[in-house]
């Protein structure tokens with residue numbers, strides 16, 4: 304009995320520490336790029352894949368956000384990716400972001416079904432939901448036309464060190480190539496982003 308209590312306490316402590324680590328996490332490279340290049344205007348943004356809301360909170364903390372749309376269905380994904388004890392992300396995110404409630408809209412849908420819920424003239428989109436090639440490709444196709452010229456489209460996990468099939472690299476490379484856009488990549492967890500209208504740099508891009 305005592306052992307079980309200790310285990311529970313330990314888990315709770317680890318979850319809290321992880322949460323603190325995430326919120327003290329310096330903002331990710333794409334967000335840093337936006338902060339230093341676009342922050343003089345109030346921004347309309349989208350995060351796809353919100354989970355417990357830690358990264359959304361960082362976005363709201365560091366960027367000049369007018370409104371942030373947060374897309375996450377909070378369904379099947381959790382059941383195969385996360386263990387049961389982490390399964391209250393929907394509650395966590397709404398609690399964590401409560402103080403920003405006037406600036407955020409949760410959309411409890413899959414990204415590819417959320418197009419109609421979004422305004423036109425979006426300044427940035429951060430993709431961190433389903434990382435399969437087919438899905439990321441589709442998300443890019445749906446959201447890019449809704450973005451302003453100079454808007455930033457990108458996301459997380461431009462990397463191959465996971466056992467789950469990550470198609471981010473292929474989708475991002477194909478997109479930047481097709482549109483002749485410079486592809487920015489940074490950070491140890493692989494942020495990637497393209498700027499609408501920012502053409503490839505000769506001698507840098509493939």
Ligand SMILES: C[S@@+](CC[C@H](N)C(=O)[O-])C[C@H]1O[C@@H](n2cnc3c(N)ncnc32)[C@H](O)[C@@H]1O
Pocket residue numbers: 351352353354355356357358359374375376377378380381392412413414415431432433438
């Ligand atoms: C890696 S987590 C997101 C982490 C979050 N961006 C952060 O850094 O704090 C992935 C999330 O994407 C969501 N997700 C999975 N498939 C999705 C889809 N098709 N559309 C939107 N969200 C999706 C999952 O429910 C999960 O909460």
